[in-house]
Amino acid sequence: MEMENNIIFYTYGSTLELSGQQFDAGRLTEELLNLSPDDYRPMHERMAHITELEQSYAKSKQLPVWWELNEEMAALCQELRSWTVFRLLLDEDEDRYFSVVRQVTEQYDLFAGEEYSSSPESTILKLQSFVDDFFQQTEPRQGDFDLFDPDCGDEDMYYQMLLAVGATDETWNLYCGHIDRYRRYLHDIRAFVPTIRNFIKFILSKLKTNSPETYAAALYDFYNDRRLAEKLIVNPIRCDGDCYRTHDRHMLSYVPRELPDGSVAICQEHVTDSLQALMKADYMLALNSGYNIRRCIICEKFFLLKSGVHALYCEGACPHAPGYTCRQFGTVEVQKELAKNIPKVKAKLTAFSRITKDMQRGSITQEEARRAKDYIRDLLYDALRDPNVSVESFTEQIDAERVYHFCQITRLSKQRGRPPKKKAGEAL
Numbered sequence: 001m002e003m004e005n006n007i008i009f010y011t012y013g014s015t016l017e018l019s020g021q022q023f024d025a026g027r028l029t030e031e032l033l034n035l036s037p038d039d040y041r042p043m044h045e046r047m048a049h050i051t052e053l054e055q056s057y058a059k060s061k062q063l064p065v066w067w068e069l070n071e072e073m074a075a076l077c078q079e080l081r082s083w084t085v086f087r088l089l090l091d092e093d094e095d096r097y098f099s100v101v102r103q104v105t106e107q108y109d110l111f112a113g114e115e116y117s118s119s120p121e122s123t124i125l126k127l128q129s130f131v132d133d134f135f136q137q138t139e140p141r142q143g144d145f146d147l148f149d150p151d152c153g154d155e156d157m158y159y160q161m162l163l164a165v166g167a168t169d170e171t172w173n174l175y176c177g178h179i180d181r182y183r184r185y186l187h188d189i190r191a192f193v194p195t196i197r198n199f200i201k202f203i204l205s206k207l208k209t210n211s212p213e214t215y216a217a218a219l220y221d222f223y224n225d226r227r228l229a230e231k232l233i234v235n236p237i238r239c240d241g242d243c244y245r246t247h248d249r250h251m252l253s254y255v256p257r258e259l260p261d262g263s264v265a266i267c268q269e270h271v272t273d274s275l276q277a278l279m280k281a282d283y284m285l286a287l288n289s290g291y292n293i294r295r296c297i298i299c300e301k302f303f304l305l306k307s308g309v310h311a312l313y314c315e316g317a318c319p320h321a322p323g324y325t326c327r328q329f330g331t332v333e334v335q336k337e338l339a340k341n342i343p344k345v346k347a348k349l350t351a352f353s354r355i356t357k358d359m360q361r362g363s364i365t366q367e368e369a370r371r372a373k374d375y376i377r378d379l380l381y382d383a384l385r386d387p388n389v390s391v392e393s394f395t396e397q398i399d400a401e402r403v404y405h406f407c408q409i410t411r412l413s414k415q416r417g418r419p420p421k422k423k424a425g426e427a428l
């Protein structure tokens with residue numbers, strides 16, 4: 001299939017530039033990874049409806065069906081625009097295209113009963129009269145909308161032709177290409193987001209050290225370990241035909257360009273028709289720059305870190321405590337403060353102090369105490385996110401005996417476990 005090449009972006013240093021906007025590498029990925037299954041579902045359902053209408057129109061050629069399909073496409077475009085990458089990929093030209101098609105499919109309602117399908121001869125006639133019209137024009141035409149803005153280039157010509165020609169098999173075929181483009185966007189969301197989420201969850205977040213070298217080694221294993229690849233990478237066999245590709249088609253050129261800030265850099269210019277290619281360029285450039293995307297253990301949002309620290313919490317607004325960021329919420333001081341109002345936090349602090357005491361007495365080791373606390377902390381955030389977990393059931397869950405049992409920790413009594421320390425002055 002011929003590439004449409006409707007995505008052009010630039011990379012230089014650790015920056016990605018799309019539609020004249022510069023981003024730190026990883027920013028677009030950070031946002032797209034936060035597209036949840038709940039966000040995705042309505043778009044998926046809308047696309048299913050669009051596909052039905054597409055098949056229905058192909059059979060019946062009833063213009064009201066195309067009109068409805070076009071409305072659905074315009075709505076899907078709006079939904080996608082909740083994410084920066086789609087706001088930039090689907091610019092105002094999209095709106096113009098939808099409104100031209102709206103006009104074209106609406107006008108036939110006025111002539112209901114007349115023949116809908118036009119013969120090649122009538123298409124040529126209409127085109128001819130359009131071209132005559134076009135060249136006679138000296139002043140921009142006054143229209144209902146700014147389609148005839150004289151500043152507009154070739155796109156405008158195309159819209160005018162579409163308006164003049166109306167609904168034909170040719171314009172319908174072009175429209176189908178447009179639907180396919182959206183279909184590929186949704187496919188690439190389904191392929192990219194779960195794969196990279198898995199990579200972060202099962203591989204990256206387990207690394208002992210964070211650096212471009214360890215990220216690269218991790219990605220190498222992720223791609224090449226068959227067992228991991230089959231389970232964690234979206235593939236056609238397991239995922240109903242969906243495919244995360246390790247290779248994408250780009251046209252790559254090195255070009256000296258003026259940047260938005262006026263400076264000049266030699267940029268890599270990427271031309272592609274694939275959202276996956278764009279997202280991977282963004283994410284891989286982030287990894288190569290030593291940036292990391294992690295998932296906040298409190299709010300579960302993905303966040304970009306420009307250093308290799310093992311941060312557990314993001315800097316975003318904490319969902320459990322207005323006025324605090326997740327990172328602040330994670331600190332002991334703030335938790336003590338919040339314990340007054342949040343009973344689950346209070347229960348967690350009580351459990352922590354019991355574990356600390358056991359450690360000070362020597363009945364569990366420092367490492368065991370850390371493991372038990374990590375486990376309780378995870379339970380706390382789960383419990384805070386889930387209003388169905390009552391304070392009572394949470395308190396039961398984090399009961400010390402239960403936690404030790406779960407973490408396979410055996411409390412030792414001093415006498416059996418360790419030799420008693422010699423007290424000062426004691427005879428040898």
Ligand SMILES: [Zn+2]
Nearest residue numbers: 296299314326
């Ligand atoms: Zn957070």
